[in-house]
Amino acid sequence: MSQQERTYIDPDVNMENQAYWEAAKENRLVLKRCTSCGKTHFYPRSICPHCWSTETEWYEASGKGTIYTYSVMRRAEVPYVIAYVTLEEGITMMTNLVDCDFDALRVGEPVEVQFRQTEGGWALPVFRPVAAA
Amino acid sequence: MSRSCKAYIAGVYEHPTRKAVDKTVPQIIAEVSLGALKDAGLTMADVDGYFCDSVVPGLGGMSMAEYMGLDLTHTDCTETGGSSYVVHVGHAVQAIAAGKCKVALVTLAGRPRAEGLATLGARDHGGELPERGFEIPYGPAVTNLYAMAAMRHMYEYGTTSEQLAWIKVAASHHAQHNELAVLRDVVTVDDVVNSPMIADPLHRLDCCVISDGGGALVIVAPEIAKSLGDRCVKVLGHGEAIKHLNSGNFDLTHTGAAKSGPIAFAEAGLTPADMDYASIYDSFTITVLETLEDLGFCEKGQGGKFVADGNLISGVGKLPFNTDGGGLCNNHPNNRGGMTKVIEAVRQLRGEAHPKVQVPDCTLALAHGTGGQISTRHGSSTVILGRNDA
Numbered sequence: 001m002s003q004q005e006r007t008y009i010d011p012d013v014n015m016e017n018q019a020y021w022e023a024a025k026e027n028r029l030v031l032k033r034c035t036s037c038g039k040t041h042f043y044p045r046s047i048c049p050h051c052w053s054t055e056t057e058w059y060e061a062s063g064k065g066t067i068y069t070y071s072v073m074r075r076a077e078v079p080y081v082i083a084y085v086t087l088e089e090g091i092t093m094m095t096n097l098v099d100c101d102f103d104a105l106r107v108g109e110p111v112e113v114q115f116r117q118t119e120g121g122w123a124l125p126v127f128r129p130v131a132a133a
Numbered sequence: 134m135s136r137s138c139k140a141y142i143a144g145v146y147e148h149p150t151r152k153a154v155d156k157t158v159p160q161i162i163a164e165v166s167l168g169a170l171k172d173a174g175l176t177m178a179d180v181d182g183y184f185c186d187s188v189v190p191g192l193g194g195m196s197m198a199e200y201m202g203l204d205l206t207h208t209d210c211t212e213t214g215g216s217s218y219v220v221h222v223g224h225a226v227q228a229i230a231a232g233k234c235k236v237a238l239v240t241l242a243g244r245p246r247a248e249g250l251a252t253l254g255a256r257d258h259g260g261e262l263p264e265r266g267f268e269i270p271y272g273p274a275v276t277n278l279y280a281m282a283a284m285r286h287m288y289e290y291g292t293t294s295e296q297l298a299w300i301k302v303a304a305s306h307h308a309q310h311n312e313l314a315v316l317r318d319v320v321t322v323d324d325v326v327n328s329p330m331i332a333d334p335l336h337r338l339d340c341c342v343i344s345d346g347g348g349a350l351v352i353v354a355p356e357i358a359k360s361l362g363d364r365c366v367k368v369l370g371h372g373e374a375i376k377h378l379n380s381g382n383f384d385l386t387h388t389g390a391a392k393s394g395p396i397a398f399a400e401a402g403l404t405p406a407d408m409d410y411a412s413i414y415d416s417f418t419i420t421v422l423e424t425l426e427d428l429g430f431c432e433k434g435q436g437g438k439f440v441a442d443g444n445l446i447s448g449v450g451k452l453p454f455n456t457d458g459g460g461l462c463n464n465h466p467n468n469r470g471g472m473t474k475v476i477e478a479v480r481q482l483r484g485e486a487h488p489k490v491q492v493p494d495c496t497l498a499l500a501h502g503t504g505g506q507i508s509t510r511h512g513s514s515t516v517i518l519g520r521n522d523a
Contacts, residue, residue, distance in 0.1 A: 011266030042381030043267040071280035072333045091381030107288040
């Protein structure tokens with residue numbers, strides 16, 4: 001069931017995305033939404049890519065979503081699953097799927113957010129099938 | 134000479150090397166330039182426009198202009214990855230039509246094999262790349278990104294690994310006749326689906342080759358083409374588009390070809406049914422399948438059925454494609470396949486493809502490039518080409 005996991009490299013933290021990574025350290029997934037047009041975008045930016053307003057705000061996501069697609073990277077020292085997960089909030093984000101049987105995964109399956117520590121002490125949002133909870 | 138056009142492809146050259154241990158990149162660039170100019174009947178002294186990618190040595194095209202002794206009035210280093218050279222054809226036509234240059238040289242060269250590089254593994258594009266931290270830690274190698282598009286296509290449309298395999302099978306049937314091809318053995322659907330899984334659902338034989346080398350194109354104004362003879366090929370239409378993750382609202386079953394294709398066909402006043410031959414960018418089998426659908430050779434979701442049973446094999450199927458063996462079997466110089474797509478389309482229109490794969494009376498052809506990754510962001514470019522008398 002649980003495989004050996006790869007080492008996660010650090011994200012690139014900068015003044016525009018720091019709140020996202022600080023929240024991840026606290027095991028919270030936050031997203032950016034525009035207070036002008038109301039739409040959420042991903043990855044988080046200081047200017048809304050939908051209406052180009054600078055009025056954007058952070059909010060906490062549900063952490064729940066479904067697998068849009070995935071691929072098991074077999075040809076790696078430690079095989080891993082890359083995926084796109086569509087969140088309840090509507091956006092689709094790149095991630096890894098963890099705590100799962102690689103061969104039992106399916107597109108459309110419900111997943112929930114988990115966090116994995118990176119080499120330098122940051123944390124990375126990853127997802128696991130809800131059934132595994 | 135019925136169809137009008139603003140510029141012609143007068144010369145093409147594909148470097149014969151597939152592993153360049155004894156040559157520098159500038160040397161390969163100069164060799165392919167000389168090859169394409171000789172093919173056109175021109176010399177370096179005739180070139181006044183230079184088009185290159187952003188991975189050329191130096192700042193833009195300046196160092197290579199100096200190395201080759203070019204005297205330029207126009208330059209363009211538009212970068213869309215492996216499709217750059219298809220974009221450059223379109224941009225060269227525009228520059229010629231605008232009177233900015235008369236003889237445009239387009240080059241590509243690289244030596245990933247000699248330098249021991251593979252495409253496997255995350256690529257570091259630098260700290261200011263805005264999406265970097267949201268992608269690189271998750272391990273996007275090239276193959277697993279294309280694999281995610283294939284996985285979604287299978288989920289939505291029931292596409293199978295066996296159908297994808299037919300694309301490699303067709304490429305291998307063509308490559309057997311190309312003595313320079315990296316992979317010359319004819320493979321079967323079983324060979325492809327039984328090759329090692331790299332990133333589900335893509336097997337080793339769903340992937341293109343890694344090769345050194347390069348190529349060049351010479352695009353000229355109509356008055357120059359007239360003096361060079363009937364081996365010049367018309368550029369009848371061009372389209373380009375960038376597709377990206379659209380702030381987290383995207384699908385992975387379409388590529389930018391859905392935009393670049395209709396623009397190119399409209400400019401040419403032609404349709405997919407008019408094409409006698411197609412060069413389709415083939416970094417992976419799924420790249421071909423989605424592109425064929427997006428360009429309108431079949432309906433979205435029907436690509437699997439379209440490519441099956443040898444439909445892409447010259448002399449067998451309805452749409453002969455990549456008759457040099459493509460990136461899947463022949464050559465994918467510097468991990469960038471757009472250049473060789475244009476070159477083989479020109480060979481077909483001149484009647485200079487290998488006799489075993491030459492499309493009889495090939496009059497109209499398409500070449501399409503897909504650069505970057507179809508599961509993140511990529512540049513698509515389509516050109517419609519016509520024989521001199523088209």
